Amino acid sequence: MSVVHVDAQGGAYPIHIAAGRLAQLADTVPADTSAIAIVTNPTVAALYLAPVQEALAAAGKPIHVIELPDGEAYKNWESLNLIFDALLGAHLDRKALIVALGGGVIGDMAGFAAACFMRGVRFVQVPTTLLAQVDSSVGGKTAINHPLGKNMVGAFYQPIAVEVDTEVLKTLPAREISAGLAEVIKYGMIYDLDFFDWCEEQVGPMRTLEQEQIVYAIRRSCEVKAEVVSQDERESGLRAILNFGHTFGHAIESGMGYGQWLHGEAVGCGMIMAAELSALVCGLPAQDVARIKALVQASGCPINPPQWPAERWLELMQVDKKNEGGQLRFVLLDKLGHAKVQAVAPDVVRQVLARFTTVEQE
Structure with a gap:
């Protein structure tokens, strides 16, 4: 496994890069986590939600799944509010952990939601596209699009880990x-x-x-x-x-x-x-x-x-x-x-x- 360390002012964290890394996701769950919310979309969920849920279950925490519409066109306030609705509806608290399972759109929106919910909860990036693995999942940029400009509403908010599984790339077009x-x-x-x-x-x-x-x-x-x-x-x-x-x-x-x-x-x-x-x-x-x-x-x-x-x-x-x-x-x-x-x-x-x-x- 390759490990790259990010040492940002907003937080230091590892990037783990390996084939089969999805199976090790429980390792990234802090001991004091109260619940886990997986944010994903139907396309990714069909491929990876079950194994990710199985891996995270080893941490022994309640798991909630939030599915958002798939695509850049849905990187907006409406989708962001779906996350907040689900988090609040499940009565999650400040010890909750958000897991962003998807490409750059999911990572950006889940990260922005983590930055805002309860004024900030921890989150983990699990990027499933090559672009997200090499760029958007790293560095703490989170955002949604506005009709007048891309990524114009967001926050700098670092994850606690980035988990890169190279095996997921095999299912990409x-x-x-x-x-x-x-x-x-x-x-x-x-x-x-x-x-x-x-x-x-x-x-x-x-x-x-x-x-x-x-x-x-x-x-x-x-x-x-x-x-x-x-x-x-x-x-x-x-x-x-x-x-x-x-x-x-x-x-x-x-x-x-x-x-x-x-x-x-x-x-x-x-x-x-x-x-x-x-x-x-x-x-x-x-x-x-x-x-x-x-x-x-x-x-x-x-x-x-x-x-x-x-x-x-x-x-x-x-x-x-x-x-x-x-x-x-x-x-x-x-x-x-x-x-x-x-x-x-x-x-x-x-x-x-x-x-x-x-x-x-x-």
Whole structure:
């Protein structure tokens, strides 16, 4: 088993990475837990609820199951209130433990509910998608979407553990694997050039879930995110680099309607757009832009964005947490393996958008 330690100001906790880890979930239940609430959705429940309930039963605590509708479109106030309704209806108290069993949507909503219920109860992340395993389950970002912007209502709230079972990836559609790989390769682009080189060589085995490659990809991704979060938990500086490609990506998600593109697909395409912007603003070499595009494509993500007028893009990107004082701010690369956040004038953004308005869609 691989273990990555996160040492954030809001709490230190382990990330356990192993095949068959679901069977060991009782180990993560604190002794003083009064009850366990599993938050999941029907898709995940059909596959993993029974074994997770069986594993957690070994802790000897009452178990409640809360099923939410499946999909990014349901990451909203209504679904969040379903969690609160169930927790209050079961008379759970401050010693309750919430277990988030699912992908990023479930993890974000269960974590946000944990942050709010009784002003904060403990929770464990059990991510069942590759994207959640390498990104959203780590670092304590919890949120719901608002019609005007993605993840605009939420809290920084750390779990007490993240339990990654690599076996669950075998039930994912290929599209979900590709979406997760977008976040994996991002870490190489922004922070670790050696890892980017490795991803170029191993993208094929990662897509087919070869055990050695996928375990290393998950571990290194978690290590990089843990390093960044430990230095900047609340995204006041360094942590913002984790949003490379996300300004464009979130615009795609909200503009298309949540759930039309998977988050990782939108981020993958957004990283290509951000690389082009980096070339214009920071002088990122053309060959590095080409490498980024090639790796995104090799991971299986879309490489051509929606064909919207520039003003539509700018309107969507106005609702972004990195923006300050009305200025659009982007994560840019001055070289592969090193990122920074910089304000960019709308006219410069329009120049880059113009490069994507005449491409043929896949």
